[in-house]
Amino acid sequence: MRIKSNIFSPKEQWASISILRNNDGKQHLPLACLAMTEKKCYTVAMEQYKKEFIDFMVQCQVLKFGSFTLKSGRKSPFFMNAGAYVTGSQLAKLGEYYAQAIHANFGDDFDVLFGPAYKGIPLAVTTVIAYQKLYGKEIRYCSNRKEVKDHGADKGAILGSELKDGDRVVIIEDVTTSGKSIEETYPIVTGQAKVTVVGEMVSLNRMEKASADCSKSALDTITEKYGFPARAIVTMKEVKEALTGTVLTPELVKEIDDYYAEWGCAEALSS
Numbered sequence: 001m002r003i004k005s006n007i008f009s010p011k012e013q014w015a016s017i018s019i020l021r022n023n024d025g026k027q028h029l030p031l032a033c034l035a036m037t038e039k040k041c042y043t044v045a046m047e048q049y050k051k052e053f054i055d056f057m058v059q060c061q062v063l064k065f066g067s068f069t070l071k072s073g074r075k076s077p078f079f080m081n082a083g084a085y086v087t088g089s090q091l092a093k094l095g096e097y098y099a100q101a102i103h104a105n106f107g108d109d110f111d112v113l114f115g116p117a118y119k120g121i122p123l124a125v126t127t128v129i130a131y132q133k134l135y136g137k138e139i140r141y142c143s144n145r146k147e148v149k150d151h152g153a154d155k156g157a158i159l160g161s162e163l164k165d166g167d168r169v170v171i172i173e174d175v176t177t178s179g180k181s182i183e184e185t186y187p188i189v190t191g192q193a194k195v196t197v198v199g200e201m202v203s204l205n206r207m208e209k210a211s212a213d214c215s216k217s218a219l220d221t222i223t224e225k226y227g228f229p230a231r232a233i234v235t236m237k238e239v240k241e242a243l244t245g246t247v248l249t250p251e252l253v254k255e256i257d258d259y260y261a262e263w264g265c266a267e268a269l270s271s
Contacts, residue, residue, distance in 0.1 A: 050234045053097050054242045057203070060090050063239070065252050072180070074263060077255040078236075080204050082119050082174030095126030099134050101233045102127070102170055102201050110168040110198045112140045112161060116185040121159065123172050142169075144188050163192035171200040176230075179210050179218035186226060197228045204239070205232035208263045217265035 057063035061084050068079035085094050102113075113131075115124030124141040131139050140161035149155045163169070169189055173181060182200065189197060200222060210221040219230040236256075244253055 049100070050238050051242050053233055054239050056093065056097070058243070058247055060085055063204070065248065074208075077252065077259050078239075080175045080206075082123065082203060085122075091122060091126045092130070094123070095128075095130035096134065097233055098123065098127040098172060098201060098203075099130040101231070102131070102172075103135060105201065105229070105231045106170055106199050108135065108137055110139070110170050112142050112163060112167050112169045112195075113172050114142045114163075114169050114185070114189050115172045116181065116188070117144050117146050117159075119174050120172060123174065124160070127172060144185075157188070158192065163189065163195055165194040167193060167195040168198050169195050170198050173200065173202045175202050175204045175206060176218045176222070179221050179225075182222050182226070182230075197226065199228050200230040202230070202232045203234070205235040207236045207260070207265050207267060209265050215265060217267060220265070220267075 054063075057080065062082060063078065063080050065078050068076050070076050070079070082094075085091050113124045113128050115121050121143045124143055128139045128141045131137060142161045142163060143159040145157050145159055148157045171182070171185060171189065173185075176182065186197070189195060200219075202219070205217065205219055207217055210216060210218045214221065216224070219232065222228075222230040240248065240253070240256060248256070
């Protein structure tokens with residue numbers, strides 16, 4: 001019996017199962033998967049994948065805990081800054097995490113990764129490289145310029161590949177708190193050509209209300225307003241679960257709980 005998970009590369013998909021062949025030649029499931037369904041085993045693999053990404057964010061000092069003022073004006077006990085990925089190995093690994101998450105959520109039926117300036121530019125570049133490496137498909141990258149270029153062969157507002165009629169696009173960002181960034185990005189993408197936005201992928205679902213008078217998260221609000229799924233590699237609930245007792249002290253856990261009592265979306269408050 002073999003259990004496939006889309007979150008790993010094709011070369012790695014069977015690794016956790018295939019290595020569990022005893023010397024007698026018989027196939028054996030991992031102990032963690034005994035008496036579990038194929039769906040359950042997939043979930044176990046996802047949890048390990050997410051845990052690795054959470055540790056990766058902390059090790060790279062991308063995910064920090066303390067007191068931070070967000071773009072939305074909220075005071076938060078945690079902050080995620082994708083700009084802290086600064087080395088070649090960090091960016092390469094980050095691209096692999098994004099590629100795996102995009103493949104798991106949206107499959108291969110898309111043509112372009114659009115990363116809004118500025119942080120979205122390296123995200124798009126490293127992810128298309130990783131996607132080709134892991135899944136063998138060439139995906140074009142595209143970003144916008146903050147200042148329109150008025151000279152040269154590539155003048156205009158777009159960096160990288162031009163968007164063409166019929167293109168299927170995945171938008172890639174680091175994080176969204178209130179969903180305001182997509183209000184700028186979506187018109188840029190759809191204004192270039194007759195494209196279809198397949199979905200949006202961010203690193204972290206902060207699981208916060210999009211606004212004071214809305215109980216839904218920013219990602220849910222994006223899906224409701226624009227009609228495409230907005231997904232994250234991990235949620236803040238998973239971050240808290242993985243780091244409580246190590247990185248997260250009881251004091252930090254209380255600060256996070258207090259923050260969510262005020263700003264948590266319905267999903268966060270019910271979990």
